[in-house]
Amino acid sequence: MALAELAARLNCAEYKNWVKAGHGLLLLRAALQRYVGEQIHAFHRQLVARHADRLAPSGRGCTGSCTPRGRQFQPACSLCKEWKKEILNHHTHRNGEVNWGNCRPWLWPSNSWEFAKAYMPRGKSDISGPDKCDASALLNLFNFCDHFSSVDQIKVKEVIKCRNELMHSSDMKVSSSWLKTFGNHVQNLLNEFQHVPEAERAQTTIEKLLSSDWAVYIPGEDQLDGLEGEMxxxxxxxxxxxxxxxxxxxxxxxxxxxxxxxxxxxxxxxxxxxxxxxxxxxxxxxxxxxxxxxxxxxxxxxxxxTKDTPEENYEQEEGEGCPLPKRKHMV
Ligand SMILES: [Zn+2]
Structure with missing residues (x-):
């Protein structure tokens, strides 16, 4: 039954395109996770070494009472104030929105990933490391953290745009021409990472993925005879x-x-x-x-x-849920 349902879904070409593009993003993510984790770790270590007096003063730590809410963060201690300043110093849109609610600020001095999450879209508070994050988180990090400014930002933004179109497609369908354009943008971005072996391999895998058929034949009710391609x-x-x-x-x-x-x-x-x-x-x-x-x-x-106002009476995930004015931001 499950096979029959899958076959029926994949018989819709535009849904199949949607899944293929999604798979392309998963491959892109997998190809860059290790690289991003290492880069952020090195960048964080460099900042701590360069500004040890401000960012890692001996004997001083945050008590854990500095808790951001969504895009609001007023640090209660001087150490978190310094880290907030440093994060903004390396933010490509200093006056834009920062999803402080992603972070546990008391970990900033010791945990590079908590620092990286300040450059990511909302809702990433539970992501414990690069191996757990999605393509959107990585792409936004490239876009908003100036450590990655050597990566062609036009190529990053093209993929962010495609990712948003894909995820916001109301019927989970995209056309074949859209898929082709998407494939080009992803390959262009991967070209920026020729020094990353996983990225090079992903280029070949994505090329094969986008040209494969994924055709499904069901001779009997409960039997899947064959899926073409490598999936x-x-x-x-x-x-x-x-x-x-x-x-x-x-x-x-x-x-x-x-x-x-x-x-x-x-x-x-x-x-x-x-x-x-x-x-x-x-x-x-x-x-x-x-x-x-x-x-x-x-x-x-x-x-x-009951005509409640949006601010009242509902539980929110930590760091999320502040009613916001409509402003441009990445998702
Ligand atoms: Zn603090």
Whole structure:
């Protein structure tokens, strides 16, 4: 049954394109994770060595009472004030938004990844290291941290734009011409990392991925005869689940950031519900995530019906959920 459902989904060319592009982003991420982790570690170490008096004074540490909320952060101790200043010094948009809520500031002197998260989109507080982060986090780090300014920023922004279009596609479908353009942008970006062996290998893998067919034939009801290309059925299902999980997460973050549920959010939810209703295999895999989102929808529905203001009476994930003015930012 699961195979039949997968086959039916992949028989829709535009959905298949959507999954392939998503897989391309996962490959891009995997190719750059090690490099980014090492770079951030070295950069952090360099800052600490250069400004030891300000950033790593002996015998002084944060007590842990400096807690950011979303994009708001007023440090309570002088050490966190210095780190905040240093993070902004290396931010490419100093007057732009910084998702301080991603960070645990008391770890800044000792943990390079906590420092890196200040340059990432909202909702990354739980990501413990480069091996756990998504393509969006890495791309935003390249864009907003000046340590990566040698990477062609136009190429970075092109991939961020594609990633956002993919994740915000309301019906989880993209055209073949879009997929081709996407592939070019990803390859252009990977070209910037010719000194990274994983990036070179990813270029070949992505090229094969985008030109493969992924055709599915089902001779019998419970039997999958063959998937062309190099992907196994279970691998494709894992990729689908990961992409849809990311999409569910984005919808909940958007609702939390707005402090309300827009018509657009409702419509996205309805499309997802309809999609999952017909695909029991994905429904089973994503049960917990779907439930979390449905709980959030219910919470906001109740809030709207009792005409609460967005700021009041709802629990927020640490660092997220500040009602915000509409401003340009990366997601
Ligand atoms: Zn502090």
């Amino acid at each position: 196994s059925q279970s691998h494709i299902s894992e990729i689908e689940a990961e992409l849809i999980k990311e999409r569910l997460h984005e919808i909940s973050l958007a609702m939390e950031a707005q402090g309300t549920m827009s018509e657009k959010d409702l419509s996205k939810m309805q499309i997802l519900r309809n999609f999952l209703k017909n695909n029991h295999d994905l429904q089973r895999t994503l049960k917990a995530e779907i439930q979390n989102l449905e709980d959030l929808v219910q919470l906001y529905s109740q809030k709207q019906s």
